[in-house]
Structures are given as structure tokens and as C-alpha cells.
Amino acid sequence: MHRLFAELEPSLTVIEQNLADRDRYILRSNIFDVAEFERLRREAVPSSDENATAEYTAPQIAEQPANVNTAVNTPVVVDSNDNVTVAQELELKHMRSTLEEAIVETRSTPLENRPRLPRIALSKRNRAVVRALNPMLVTYLEASRDLCETESILFGAALAVCRIIGAKVSTAGRATGQSSAIPAWRRRIEERIVKARALIGRLICFRSGNNRPRIVRNFRMAFAGTNSDQKRLYESLERPMVSGTGPAPNQADTIAFWRGLWSEPVNHSEGPWTEVVASQCANITPMDPVIITPDDEAEVVRRAPNWKIPGLDGLHHY
Template structure:
């Protein structure tokens, strides 16, 4: 970028805005710049003293003869730019952040466009099933991204106040996170999370099963050759099976060599199968131990074997009604044993536990300690977004990251 060309844009010691961009576009049509870029270059030229005062004054006079005329020209250019339809406008507006404001979104940001993106993302999230939501990417912790999150916070108040339950609040936060990703231009997958999931079978088991399948196919061809099948494909496979050995297909003891090779392959298949069972059992024990530590109810429920229902004739509806009516409709007088009195006397001296009240501060503290990009649950919402959208935990001010 030519320093003298940029110096001509420094009129009265301040930026002129879109007019300067249009002016520079006419001077240098092959280079595309932004307003912030021009301002940074002008600030660098003025601080580094590349041009002296006389040179700057000469450039200013050559570029703009009069300050009034320059302002009028720039206003006309700005009006022309605003009145011309912008067909090249992308689906989202990049955020303009002033580096001197420590990440605060500039006043020049088009908040209305951001609000429309937010509303569209929330509507889209509400109409999408939970398992078909997009996979949100990790965004870098830059000032620009944090500024976008802070800018959307006041827009979420209306949606959160009208939320009826926790599921709707979760969909609102996910929609806001989706809007942030679209505003900053983050790459989003075109399909849902269900299509991006890996196979449930681990890779080590797939490799071992492929070895077993190849060994079984080789055993079949060796048996065919031993029984007298001399087709070219069979003969070629047998030669490859004995490659690197001194075994020849024309030697008299070839039948014994084939039998030894078949037995060797069968032993390998048995060893591989035992390895799969051992690894599977180890993985099952590991998952059960982890489930027992996190949720004992689910652990014990997983141990229950489902009952196999018979395929016979279903019971009569009248018999079912009579059976359950005899259990629930007829009053029964229960006689409690003496042990109930003993238990009641022992529990009389126990002080009841105080009621547990969860405050917004407790929730905010728990969220603050959570990792930003830990693998999310079924809703697909990372802790980063719960931290960043502070309007969902009232009375706190927690910056994201």
C-alpha cells in the first residue's frame, strides 16, 4: 500500500469513514481495504514520521484543494454508497471491534442485522429435533468473538423471560450460540451430529475381525486345493500362502503341509477370538465401574436381564381388570409389627435436614469451574456458551473463557 496515497486520506487529523474507503478505491482499485485498516495505516504514518510536515501539507493540497470541498465530496460519496444496493453483502455482517476499547463492540455494528440472525437461529433450533442439531465448533478466545457474545446478551433477555421450561431455555442458548458462529463466520457442518458420529465398534475389534475373515477365506481355499480343486485362482492363493517357505506344490508331502497350514490358521483364529473376548470383557468392566461411580441406579438397572415375552395368546381384558381391581380397589387393613415402633422412637431424635436452596450464585460458580470445551451432552451446548451468555444466570458477571 502506497504511503503517499494513504497520507492524502488524513484530512483534519481524523477518519472520514466510508468516503475514505471510496476515495481509496478510486486511487487504488486493485487493493481492497477496510476503514479500520486505513485508520491504522494513517496512524502508523503519522507516528513514524515517514513524511515531514511540508510533504504532508503538499499531499493534502494536491489531493483535496479545500477542506469544505473535501467534506462535501466525501458526503456525496457516502450518500451514493448508502443509496446503492449492496448485492455483494454476505449472509452475516463481520463484527467491527475497536481495539482501544478492550473488546467492546463498536457503535458502528449493525445490531438490527445481528438481531435478525439471532431470531432466525432460535426459530431454526426450536424446529429441529435434539439429535439433529448442528455440531457447534470451538471458536478461538479472541476479543472479537467475546465482543459478539456480549453484544447478544441483551437481546436474549426477551427470549429468556418468555421461556416456560429448561428445555426451551436450552434451545434459546443453543440458537444464540449458532447465531454467534454465523456472525463471526465459523465453519459449520452441513449435516447433523448423527451423521458425524463414529462407529460403535472400536477400531481394534474391526482390525482383528478383518484378520479372522481373511484367515477363514484362506482356510477355505486351502481345503479346496487339498480336495483336488486346481483352478488358477485357487492355485495362486495357495502359492501366496506358502510364499517365503521352501514348500512346493509339486512335492509329495504337500497334503501334510496343507493340513499343518490349516491347523496353524485355525489356532490363530482361536487366539484372535480369545483376544476379542478378553478386550470386550475388560471394556465392559471398565464401563460398569465408571457407571457405578456416576449413577448407581443406571448401573443396577443395566444388570437386569429383559424378560422374553411369549408369543402365545394374550390374556383376556376382563381378567386383567379383575386382577388389578382386587389389588387396588378393595380396602386392606395392614397391621404393622412391633419393629415399626422401635424405628419410629429411634428416628424421633434425628434432626431433619435443612431444605436445600440453589441460588443463581451457586449455579454461576458451578458453571465457572466447568471446562469450556468439554464434550457436551445430547443438547450439544458447550459450557463456553453458558458462561458467555450471562443473562441466563442473573446477578453475575462471568466473562467467557
């Protein structure tokens, strides 16, 4: 390329590295489209000089993958009219393999064990990945049998995008935190303990002679309504013990009591009012069945806000 440039522009002195940097910048900045590049090439290189044409076009094809984005390992998305290079074919093959693995993995994973999908930045690179994967989904979506399988395909595609762009995906699953969550009653007790310890610490500071406004304010709030009676203060922190009267029932009596309520068959006799209600409702016209069309679904999706909190499927709306 440098030799050809020296022949075309002998008055300009440019070193090889500088020329390569300028060429790379022009290709990456999307200043010219493919048609404009071809027109400039024909103007610069005569068609009769086939060897010069080949020497000129070779660097352009080699640098073409950088035309989409400058990021490392960024998949290249080209139009149907562009010539797909070997590097692009390998990248698309890798993306297709990642998509297939993600969809197969999602189908065999329960909803509660799926990883949490992060919110990805709306960058050129991420858009290029999504635009490249969208045509690959057509085959999977056309073969989908129901809505659950369609949702599984979409989640697999979203997971594939995250893996391709290198986004951090939690592998623990959404159910892990829920199964090991602290019970509500224990959280309430621990919160009361934390508040009581904080109050006791402020009271000890006040008793030791700390008269800062914040300490005094907390002291007055703590003893509000108790007339500085410490006994009444600590009694207000206690909770009454709830207990029944009489001896506690043993296990056999408890089982027999609930078994008599739930395990024995009972024949209920309906009152005459049920026949009156049935006769009054006999002449009511049933409601027409509700038919949900694709247009209805599209309207609901269009009105939903972006990044709407996901449900059990784990998919954000966008």
C-alpha cells in the same frame, strides 16, 4: 482522496489504485484507533478547509466496515463511541432477525429433534459475531421465566451464530440416528459373522499353501487348544441353543398369568418391624433444604472444561 493526497504530498507519485490499497490495508490492520485517525486528519487537513475535510472523511467512512475483518459478509462490531454507518445498521438488523428466527424455531422444536451444533473456530470473525449477538440476548434473557426457556434462548443464539458465519449444521436431528439404530443383539451377531469370515478366509489361505508368517500365526491361534482338530474348532464357534422344556404357553395363559400379578389389587400387611423403624427415625432432624445460588452455578461453570460434551440440550460448554 487521490487528489487530496497529491495536494498534501506533491513530491510523492502514487497511482489511485496503490493509494486505495494502502488506505484499505491501514484500515483493516487496526494500526490506529478512532482517536488517532481523528488526530492525523486534523494535522493533515486544516479545519478551515471544510470542503477538503469532507472529501477526506468520506472514503474513511466508506471503508470503515472493513476495519473489523477482511472476510466477506462479516458483521462489523463497533464501540459505542463510533459512528454506525448504514452498512453496519443493515448488518446488525440482519443478525437480529436471524437471532429472533433461531430462538422462535428452537422454542417449538423438541430437544431430541434439535440439530447438532458444530464446534466453531476461535477466529476474529467468529468472535465479532458473538460480541455483536451478546447484547441482543439481554432482552430475551430478562423475560425468561425458567431455566428451560433460558436454555432454549442460548441454543437459539448458538444456532444463529452458526448460520451467520456459515457453519454447517446438521438438520436431521439427534433423534434420527437413535431411532434407526441397529439393535444390540443384531450388532453382536454381525460382529461374530465378520470375525468368523475373516478367520475362515485365513484358514483357506493356509490350506491353499500360503505360509506367510501372518497366516501361520493366525492358524496357530485359531487351533490353539484343539490339537489341530477342525471339528473341535468349528464346535467352539457355535453357541449352545437355549430352549425350555415342555410345551410353550399359549397367549391366553400368558396374559392370565401376568394379569394376576399386576392387574389385581393387593392389600399388603406391613410387619411390626416397620413401626420400630418409624419410631427410631422420628427423632432424626431433617436435612436443611439445599439452596443453589448463582455463585454456585458460576463456580461449576468455571471449573467445567471447554467443549464439554453436551447433554440433552445439545449445548457445548465454553
